[in-house]
């Protein structure tokens with residue numbers, strides 16, 4: 033079995049209301065010196081088999097088709 | 113400036129409706145051999161200063177106080 | 193600066209701004225020199241179809257827009273209609289078709305956000321929303337993705353903002369395969385003496401920017417083409433606007449508080465081409481000039497150029513002219529709601545629209561002419577021959593029970609519950625009839641018996657067969673749906689979705705539909721008080737079905753006697769009325 | 772006569788519904804407390820209404836739970852004041868730690884607004900005393916994250932203690948909640964959270980008044 037982590041983040045310049053709200057909340061809680069916060073998603077995925085190249089290709093296809101909204105998001109794949 | 117990535121994932125045994133739905137959707141899309149999928153969050157955070165030890169301590173406090181719900185979530189911190 | 197103002201103006205650049213050579217010549221004649229890059233952007237924003245209505249204006253003027261109850265007709269952010277007892281209903285419908293096709297969740301959500309802003313900019317608290325949706329064939333590979341994204345996006349925005357969605361439409365046809373339609377309607381309630389307009393009054397008054405920060409959201413294709421001027425833009429920036437309903441809800445509360453404080457002289461929301469259109473409109477309507485200082489605009493991204501700031505479509509922003517003595521009070525209200533507040537300019541007496549950025553005057557244009565001198569076209573149009581009526585032998589013979597089942601199971605007639613259960617239909621506690629009936633009904637808060645009915649209707653295939661009759665039918669259907677609850681129809685808004693008006697047969701559809709709408713409205717005393725036109729809805733040279741969606745509002749004097757779609761009990765007589 | 776307070780936070784949007792319900796049923800408008808308030812006036816009942824506080828960004832109710840006013844609510848709760856959170860208010864109380872468990876995304880992943888059936892799982896509480904044990908009432912829901920979850924030990928404990936106050940009945944569970952849980956209270960019995968919206972079913976205009984008895988119970992008005 034192959035374990036993978038897919039990280040999906042917002043592209044630069046895309047408004048991130050969540051990140052902004054968290055920035056504000058951290059400030060309210062007294063954490064100083066916090067600059068930009070951007071929020072993204074991770075997916076931990078288990079895949080049958082042991083062919084890493086195939087797994088990477090499959091994961092890429094999964095990102096393009098479902099996991100990431102490539103209009104506004106970037107994705108990164110890492111096998112663990 | 114220090115850049116950090118905080119990853120928040122659901123604890124084992126905690127229900128993950130989003131992960132389950134993605135599992136199902138990947139199957140429908142014809143991706144075979146996909147086992148468990150779990151969804152989590154990442155936060156990319158910029159911090160003023162250059163004291164890494166202090167940054168880590170601060171980030172830990174942010175996770176405990178806000179970024180993670182430690183009843184159901186784990187967190188991991190990495191400075192980049 | 194990312195994009196310098198000194199970029200040379202080439203014919204290609206002009207074309208990429210959607211300006212035709214004769215339109216560019218008009219600009220040269222108007223200002224007597226070559227425009228700067230920022231000025232070109234400003235003209236493109238003011239003179240595009242969306243802002244200037246250059247293809248439709250001539251025909252829109254023929255619609256009946258007045259009536260004893262109409263307090264404000266087309267031309268403002270939304271129409272205003274008197275419902276008695278000092279109350280008014282404020283409403284409008286607007287399309288967000290293209291953005292919804294590109295990114296359905298955000299596109300549809302920001303469409304809802306835009307129409308809600310139009311309503312509360314006038315001083316009204318939104319009380320009801322509807323959405324009229326058209327998608328491609330159910331089995332088209334993109335349809336499922338678009339339907340689920342659009343519906344989730346509408347719910348995501350409207351539910352968080354806190355307005356009940358009480359009606360709408362969903363249709364499927366392969367003619368929308370490459371071009372879905374998302375038309376959002378919103379209505380709000382205000383006091384007749386509490387209506388706010390965009391006309392600035394008074395020289396030397398502060399122009400105040402409120403709401404969210406400005407980013408590069410939606411800065412059009414033209415900037416994308418210009419991205420090569422900046423080697424630091426490593427990835428092509430998405431032009432998608434992302435909605436933030438939380439900020440909008442705060443903006444609503446802050447605006448209503450500010451209006452109640454007596455601080456607001458004029459207010460305009462920043463919709464498409466935000467700062468440009470809103471500032472020019474406030475000045476031009478008030479016969480005043482505006483001087484904007486862009487260095488004071490709250491920005492979300494670094495190194496934004498004047499061009500980008502003037503064309504940004506970032507959501508959840510407002511421009512106001514405030515009474516100077518109330519400035520501090522106003523700022524406190526906005527800070528309380530966590531919103532940005534900045535004085536970004538002044539009203540002037542020179543009738544110029546001046547934009548200053550980093551010490552440079554990047555634009556200096558005649559403010560009235562920017563709007564008034566926009567091109568207006570009398571585009572050629574032809575009426576297509578009407579299709580011959582079906583012969584009775586053309587009608588396929590089928591078992592009635594089979595046919596009934598097939599119809600009930602068809603995409604166009606099946607239950608819409610899957611859609612409207614994703615919308616909060618009950619919030620505010622005033623929903624008397626939720627989707628599933630003829631019209632949505634919401635009681636008028638603070639009044640013991642009054643309620644308002646809302647319906648959105650059009651049947652595009654009728655409009656395709658005969659635009660004039662189809663336009664009439666859309667009005668008549670909307671009217672009937674309102675009366676079916678016991679409401680007296682008051683007025684309507686129209687959202688005219690068509691293909692490329694430069695093609696005479698499409699222009700013929702637009703003209704025919706407007707004539708039909710006008711005729712039906714006159715016959716029924718049902719004036720059009722606001723609306724929106726969306727043209728160029730086509731892919732690969734094939735236009736969508738002509739889709740003039742109508743949103744109507746009716747008044748129920750006593751809701752305890754309102755009619756519902758369900759039979760009220762067994763053993764009652766059933767009557768069939770009408771032709 | 773019982774005095775009540777409603778907590779106001781930016782992004783909440785059923786606050787007006789809640790204030791209207793409390794006012795109509797008790798004949799008296801509640802006082803309000805704002806996000807930054809560090810103290811809440813002396814009242815017998817504090818209500819946290821529904822909505823999307825802080826956009827529900829990060830997690831539902833997470834940011835709200837860390838605001839000063841919620842510290843004040845926790846202090847009052849510790850002193851025995853009755854506290855009720857509806858929908859987002861429930862999510863906030865969970866994030867504050869005043870109630871056990873968590874609310875996850877609906878199993879359908881979709882926002883759902885519809886009427887469900889609720890069973891009064893415990894009628895022996897401040898909140899449900901105006902209902903009959905086992906009574907099934909109508910009530911609307913409107914939420915995206917109402918899927919109640921607790922680990923097995925917690926679940927066994929709250930079930931054993933009678934802390935489950937409302938359950939979705941007759942197969943109407945709209946969100947996948949464990950054990951059909953729609954509302955839970957704390958062990959002391961003075962803090963309740965529930966996902967459905969009783970405030971939207973209290974008068975003829977709402978098409979029914981099944982939600983009214985909840986308010987009558989909690990406001991101490993004999994039904």
Ligand SMILES: Nc1ncnc2c1ncn2[C@@H]1O[C@H](COP(=O)(O)OP(=O)(O)O)[C@@H](O)[C@H]1O
Pocket residue numbers: 322323324325357358359360361362605608611612626627628629630631632649673
């Ligand atoms: N997008 C939508 N949003 C909300 N309600 C909708 C939507 N589409 C359809 N509905 C509702 O579903 C019901 C049936 O719609 P429709 O078949 O268009 O009704 P009719 O033809 O009677 O006007 C109506 O009550 C309508 O308001």
